[in-house]
Amino acid sequence: xxxxxxxxSNKVTEKGKDVELRCDPISGHTALYWYRQSLGQGLEFLxxxxxxxxxxxxxxxxxxxxxxxxxxxxxxxxxxxTQQEDSAVxxxxxxxxxxxxxxxxxxxxxxxxxxxx
Amino acid sequence: xxxxxxxxxxxxxxxxxxxxxxxxxxxTNFRSLLWYKQEKKAPTFLFMLTSSGIEKKSGRLSSILxxxxxxxxxxxxxTQTGDSAVxxxxxxxxxxxxxxxxxxxxxxxxP
Numbered sequence: 001x002x003x004x005x006x007x008x009s010n011k012v013t014e015k016g017k018d019v020e021l022r023c024d025p026i027s028g029h030t031a032l033y034w035y036r037q038s039l040g041q042g043l044e045f046l047x048x049x050x051x052x053x054x055x056x057x058x059x060x061x062x063x064x065x066x067x068x069x070x071x072x073x074x075x076x077x078x079x080x081x082t083q084q085e086d087s088a089v090x091x092x093x094x095x096x097x098x099x100x101x102x103x104x105x106x107x108x109x110x111x112x113x114x115x116x117x
Numbered sequence: 118x119x120x121x122x123x124x125x126x127x128x129x130x131x132x133x134x135x136x137x138x139x140x141x142x143x144x145t146n147f148r149s150l151l152w153y154k155q156e157k158k159a160p161t162f163l164f165m166l167t168s169s170g171i172e173k174k175s176g177r178l179s180s181i182l183x184x185x186x187x188x189x190x191x192x193x194x195x196t197q198t199g200d201s202a203v204x205x206x207x208x209x210x211x212x213x214x215x216x217x218x219x220x221x222x223x224x225x226x227x228p
Binding site for chain 1: 165216221
């Protein structure tokens with residue numbers, strides 16, 4: 001079936017505006033992760049959803065960042081009052097239910113490149 | 118604090134060379150270690166390692182884990198220009214139920 005999809009692929013916004021990034025995981029994958037990757041940096045974990053459980057928000061860098069996952073499928077990452085340091089590629093990944101070792105394999109989407117002017 | 122360290126951070130070789138990439142980690146409760154190749158934006162999965170001493174192999178790539186010394190290596194033999202990428206190491210922390218990524222090794226293979 002289809003892989004993980006993200007939209008938009010590119011987003012340019014002005015400082016102070018809100019942005020919303022979308023992730024469609026692979027069908028049947030109940031675990032969903034958001035990461036960001038700043039230029040030349042490694043992947044930074046942001047938030048993790050597992051089924052209908054409350055998300056692990058420990059990686060969100062500030063209260064301007066929030067994420068939700070409706071119906072256990074599509075997820076949106078919202079950044080309010082964007083700052084220039086928010087410029088990065090935002091990657092989404094999904095995996096099968098946590099609980100078996102075979103489920104640690106994450107499948108990544110193509111990412112959204114966010115540029116805050 | 119969980120930590121994943123990779124070395125070298127950058128490596129330039131010529132086609133045909135063999136390279137070894139290193140990944141060491143400190144996590145609260147280790148479950149698995151994964152290697153990814155990142156060429157453009159999205160990383161692609163290479164290997165998942167959970168047991169010490171068992172080599173995983175795929176073509177010219179191979180990887181092994183040492184849970185006692187807390188490290189893994191990724192070997193690439195007979196490198197090709199298409200191997201040029203950033204290679205990411207990630208560890209799944211069972212305590213925090215999250216992945217911790219290393220900074221990556223940028224490999225450049227020259228013709």
